[in-house]
Amino acid sequence: MKRFAYSRPTSVSDASDDAAEDGTQIIAGGTTMVDLMKIGVLEPEALVDITGLRDLERYEVGADRMRFGALAKMSTVADDPAVIDAFPALSDSLWKAASPQLRNVATLGGNILQRTRCPYFRDTAYAQCNKRNPGSGCAALDGGETGMHAIFGGSDACVAMYPGDFAQALVAFDAEVTTRGPGGTRSIPFADLHVLPGDDPHIETVLEPGEIVTEIALPMIPAMRNSFYMKARNRESYAFAAASAAVGIEMDGDTVRDVRIALGGVAATPWRATAAEESLKGGPLTEETAREAGRIAFQDAEPLEGSAYKIELGADVVAGALMTAKSRMGGE
Ligand SMILES: Cc1cc2nc3c(=O)[nH]c(=O)nc-3n(C[C@H](O)[C@H](O)[C@H](O)COP(=O)(O)OP(=O)(O)OC[C@H]3O[C@@H](n4cnc5c(N)ncnc54)[C@H](O)[C@@H]3O)c2cc1C
Ligand code: SF4
Incomplete structure (x- = not known):
């Protein structure tokens, strides 16, 4: 690991001033930062430890x-x-x-x-990574393994999830x-x-x-109380989501008054599934409408060969999360 300067300020303004210096990075718990420094992906000249705040x-x-x-x-x-x-x-x-x-x-x-888990970003043996080395290309798009890459929000330069x-x-x-x-x-x-x-x-x-x-x-939003986070993961991918969904529902009798759906493990950024939400509002929440919402959530996905499996998996996760949230409502 390259040598670096270290400071641990006790005021937010000092921390912010220190962190604004060129070549400086912020560190909190360090579970991403130290990991990436150890494998040579990040080589800051200085670290500002904010745990003193x-x-x-x-x-x-x-x-x-x-x-x-x-x-x-x-x-x-x-x-x-x-x-x-x-x-x-x-x-x-x-x-x-x-x-x-x-x-x-x-x-x-x-x-x-936290930073992406794209294996080519995390392995400096790969020269091609636009995220790590701007302008160098993308090893994932250039014939690489894409099973844990984005099917929403990617670009010709990067499909990191x-x-x-x-x-x-x-x-x-x-x-x-x-x-x-x-x-x-x-x-x-x-x-x-x-x-x-x-x-x-x-x-x-x-x-x-x-x-x-x-x-x-x-x-505080009423749908929070009836919310659930469902996560499907591959054994070989640490514990990161292959597909996940955060959902919440507010019912008015048998009618969905409000519903929230966001997708994890499938997009370049945190991803809200608004079309799927709209499909449910004002109607009943049943196995069938939940499955349809799952289908709608993934209708605009743009998978690569390795990530196509996420469409069916993700749709199932959305439907499963919605029905679990409903079942948790008990007597409401
Ligand atoms: C083996 C392993 C498995 C994991 N599995 C999962 C998982 O399943 N799901 C999941 O969600 N995460 C997972 N993680 C990621 C883990 O949750 C993150 O590493 C952790 O939450 C980062 O928090 P930290 O405080 O350690 O951040 P740090 O490592 O200190 O910082 C992370 C990044 O945030 C910046 N930063 C930190 N705090 C601030 C701040 N307040 N303001 C501005 N910038 C800041 C840092 O500069 C750095 O770029 C896993 C990590 C490992 C190593
Ligand atoms: S997908 Fe993004 S992070 Fe991964 S190799 Fe390509 S440019 Fe780098």
């Missing part, structure tokens, strides 16, 4: 809003009875990610900003992130945080140099 560990489940400091740990939030009660899909999405050891260290802010689970619960339920950068504080709808690869896959978010995610917040 203790205020960012706080979180609360209020009557109108849930707010999570960016340094809240995955395991702490996943296990909190108030979170499980108010928004089961959020807890599910954290529970079903990584291992207990990783969840005890990894932070929510780091989780949403966004690998996280938690992000699907956030994008489905209108989350927002607050950031602090050298230019001040701003709020960003979570749906706008990640950007599609286009011609510049090395740009993954709208964050500016030195901009630190300080908080993730969600409005």
Whole structure:
């Protein structure tokens, strides 16, 4: 590993100023960052460790809003009875990610900003990777293995998949992130945080140099209470999703009043399935309508040969998640 400078500021403004320096990267739990440094994918000149910003560990489940400091740990939030009660899909999405050891260290802010698991991005023996080396080509598109690549949102330059689970619960339920950068504080709808690869896959978010995610917040939405995160995974892919869905439903008698569906393991960014949501609103939720919503969710997919299996799998996951959310409603 290359030598690097290290600082651990205790104020957000100092951390942001330090992180804005050229060649500097932010580190929180380090489970992505150290991993990528060890394998030579990232070689920062300096690391700004933000774990000294203790205020960012706080979180609360209020009557109108849930707010999570960016340094809240995955395991702490996943296990909190108030979170499980108010928004089961959020807890599910954290529970079903990584291992207990990783969840005890990894932070929510780091989780949403984790990097792709594309094997060619992670292996510096492959010269062709537009994300790692802009302009070098794409080993995946150039005849590579594409079983864990995106079928939505990819481009001619990159088909890497966004690998996280938690992000699907956030994008489905209108989350927002607050950031602090050298230019001040701003709020960003979570749906706008990640950007599609286009011609510049090395740009993954709208964050500016030195901009630190300080908080993730969600409005309380009735469909959260009847929510579920379903995840299908390949044994050989660590624990990352081959296809997943975060869903939530609000019923008015037998009629769907509100429904949220986001897809994981299939897209270049966290991906909301709005056409599938619309297909269900105002009608009944049955095995048949859930299956149809699953089909609609994947009707515009653009798979490569290796990733075509995700269409049927993903549609089944959406339908299964919807019916599980419905069955969890009990007497409602
Ligand atoms: C074996 C293995 C299996 C895994 N399986 C899963 C899985 O199934 N599902 C899943 O979702 N994840 C999985 N992960 C990923 C894991 O959840 C992430 O590595 C972790 O959540 C990252 O959090 P962290 O605090 O360690 O982030 P770090 O590694 O410290 O940082 C990650 C990235 O975010 C940036 N960053 C961190 N915090 C901030 C902030 N507040 N503001 C701005 N930038 C920031 C860093 O610069 C870095 O680019 C797995 C990881 C491993 C190693
Ligand atoms: S899919 Fe993206 S990350 Fe993977 S090799 Fe191609 S450019 Fe690199």
